[in-house]
Amino acid sequence: MKLVEDKIRELGKIGEGDVLKVDSFLNHQMDPMLLANMGEEFFRLFEKEGVTKILTIEASGIGVAMMAAYKFGVPMVFAKKTKTNNIFADVYRSTVESYTHKKTYEIIVSKEFINPGDRILVVDDFLAKGSALLALISLVKEAGAEVVGCGVVIEKAYQGGGKIVRDMGIRVESLARIKEMSLEGGITYC
Amino acid sequence: MKLVEDKIRELGKIGEGDVLKVDSFLNHQMDPMLLANMGEEFFRLFEKEGVTKILTIEASGIGVAMMAAYKFGVPMVFAKKTKTNNIFADVYRSTVESYTHKKTYEIIVSKEFINPGDRILVVDDFLAKGSALLALISLVKEAGAEVVGCGVVIEKAYQGGGKIVRDMGIRVESLARIKEMSLEGGITYC
Numbered sequence: 001m002k003l004v005e006d007k008i009r010e011l012g013k014i015g016e017g018d019v020l021k022v023d024s025f026l027n028h029q030m031d032p033m034l035l036a037n038m039g040e041e042f043f044r045l046f047e048k049e050g051v052t053k054i055l056t057i058e059a060s061g062i063g064v065a066m067m068a069a070y071k072f073g074v075p076m077v078f079a080k081k082t083k084t085n086n087i088f089a090d091v092y093r094s095t096v097e098s099y100t101h102k103k104t105y106e107i108i109v110s111k112e113f114i115n116p117g118d119r120i121l122v123v124d125d126f127l128a129k130g131s132a133l134l135a136l137i138s139l140v141k142e143a144g145a146e147v148v149g150c151g152v153v154i155e156k157a158y159q160g161g162g163k164i165v166r167d168m169g170i171r172v173e174s175l176a177r178i179k180e181m182s183l184e185g186g187i188t189y190c
Numbered sequence: 191m192k193l194v195e196d197k198i199r200e201l202g203k204i205g206e207g208d209v210l211k212v213d214s215f216l217n218h219q220m221d222p223m224l225l226a227n228m229g230e231e232f233f234r235l236f237e238k239e240g241v242t243k244i245l246t247i248e249a250s251g252i253g254v255a256m257m258a259a260y261k262f263g264v265p266m267v268f269a270k271k272t273k274t275n276n277i278f279a280d281v282y283r284s285t286v287e288s289y290t291h292k293k294t295y296e297i298i299v300s301k302e303f304i305n306p307g308d309r310i311l312v313v314d315d316f317l318a319k320g321s322a323l324l325a326l327i328s329l330v331k332e333a334g335a336e337v338v339g340c341g342v343v344i345e346k347a348y349q350g351g352g353k354i355v356r357d358m359g360i361r362v363e364s365l366a367r368i369k370e371m372s373l374e375g376g377i378t379y380c
Contacts, residue, residue: 029267029303032260059248059268066256070222077219078249113219 001041001175004153005189007034008176014183018156026153027060027125032067038175039067042123042151045173046072049148051121053077053114055140057096057107057132064153065123072121077114079107079136092142094135099128109139116144127152127174130161137170149173156181157190191231191365194343195379197224198366204373208346216343217250217315222257228365229257232313232341235363236262239338241311243267243304245330247286247297247322254343255313262311267304269297269326282332284325289318299329306334317342317364320351327360339363346371347380 013021025031054076056065062078069076079094082105091108098105114120122136133150140147147170155162155174158181165172177190203211215221244266246255252268259266269284272295281298288295304310312326323340330337337360345352345364348371355362367380 023300024302025265028270028300029265030256030259031265032256033263035256036260059252059270062249062252063256063266066220066222066225066253067260069220070226070257070260073223075215075219075221076253080218080249110213110218112214 001038003034003037004175007031008154008187012187014181014186016183018159018181020154020156020178020181020187022154026064030063032063035064035067036071038064038153039069039071041175042068042121042173043071046121046149046151049121050119051148052117052119053121054123055079055109055114055120055136056123057081057136060126061124064125068121068123068151075113077109079109079139081105081107092139094138094142096135097129097131099131107135107139109143111143114140114143114145118143118145119148120145121148122150123152124150125153127155127161127165127172128159130159130164133161133165133172137165137168151175154178191228193224193227194365197221198344198377202377204371204376206373208349208371210344210346210368210371210377212344216254220253222253225254225257226261228254228343229259229261231365232258232311232363233261236311236339236341239311240309241338242307242309243311244313245269245299245304245310245326246313247271247326250316251314254315258311258313258341265303267299269299269329271295271297282329284328284332286325287319287321289321297325297329299333301333304330304333304335308333308335309338310335311338312340313342314340315343317345317351317355317362318349320349320354323351323355323362327355327358341365344368 149171339361
C-alpha cells in the first residue's frame with residue numbers, strides 16, 4: 001500500500017538491532033485517518049471472506065485492529081499479555097517469543113469471545129519472525145474457529161515469519177513488505 | 191449516555207471485589223460501533239475545546255481513544271506501561287497504583303508526542319480511584335501542555351477518583367456514572 005510505504009519513508013526511523021521505529025503514527029502515537037485507511041484496505045482485501053471477528057494482540061495492534069473492525073462492522077478482540085484478576089472465565093492460552101523485547105510471554109483470550117464457526121481475521125502492526133501471529137493462529141484453532149487470513153501493516157519479509165505462516169496455507173496481506181533494511185541503505189520494499 | 195448505561199445493564203457482570211466486568215464490549219472484546227458512538231459523544235462534549243490530541247493508557251483505553259481521535263480528527267497517543275527498547279527518545283514518566291491488579295507500575299510517553307501548546311483530552315475506559323487519570327494529567331503538565339478535560343466511559347463515582355480530578359478544576363465527563371454497585375442490588379446510576 002503506497003500510503004503506508006510513503007509514511008514509513010517520511011516518518012520511520014531505523015535504529016540499532018534491526019528496529020524500525022514508527023511510533024509517530026502506528027504504535028505509540030497513532031494517526032487515526034491513516035489507520036482508517038489501513039482498515040479500509042484490509043476490508044477491500046478480505047471482504048469476501050465472511051469475516052465475523054478481528055483478533056489482535058495488545059497493545060500496539062489495537063489501534064489498527066479497531067479501525068479494521070469498524071470498517072468490517074464486526075467485533076474486535078485483543079489477546080491480553082498477562083492474566084488479570086478481572087477475567088473470570090476460562091481462557092485460551094498461547095506463548096509468544098518477543099525478539100524486540102527479548103522475552104517470552106503468555107497471551108490469553110477469554111473462551112467467550114472466539115467460538116466454533118467464527119471466521120477470524122488476525123490483524124497486527126508488525127510481522128517479523130511470526131511468533132505473535134503464530135500464537136494468535138494457535139488460539140483460534142484451539143477454539144475450533146477458522147483463520148481466514150492475516151492483515152499486517154509492516155512485514156519484515158527478510159525475517160521469515162511471513163513465509164512460515166503462508167506455508168501453513170494461511171493468506172497473509174501486508175500493507176508494506178520490507179525486503180531489506182539497514183542503517184546505511186535505508187529500506188527496500190518487495 | 192443512555193446507550194452505555196443500557197449496554198452495561200445488558201452485558202455487564204458484577205463480580206467479587208467491586209469488579210464490573212464489561213469485557214464483552216469495552217475492554218477485551220470491543221464493539222466498534224458502540225465505541226464510535228462513544229467517540230462521537232466525547233466530540234459533542236468537548237468539540238469547542240480546541241483539542242489537539244487524545245491521550246490514553248494501554249491497553250483497554252486504546253479502543254475508545256482511537257474512535258474518539260477519529261471523530262476529532264487528531265492524533266491519539268497511548269502511555270505505555272513499561273519501558274521497551276524500541277523507544278529511543280526521552281520520555282515523561284509517572285506512576286499508577288492499580289487497585290484492580292494490586293500493583294504499582296510506571297507509565298511513559300515519549301517527549302516527542304506531547305508538546306507545550308497541546309490541548310489534551312484524556313480518555314479512558316474506567317475511572318475509579320483516579321490513579322490512572324492523575325498519572326496521565328501529571329504527564330501532560332510535565333510536558334507544559336494543557337488538559338482540557340477527561341472523557342471516561344464508566345465512572346465508579348463512589349470510589350472518589352472523579353471528585354479528586356474535578357476538585358483540581360479539570361472537567362470530567364463520564365458516559366455512565368455509577369452511584370452504587372453490589373452483587374445483590376445491581377447498579378444504580380447517578
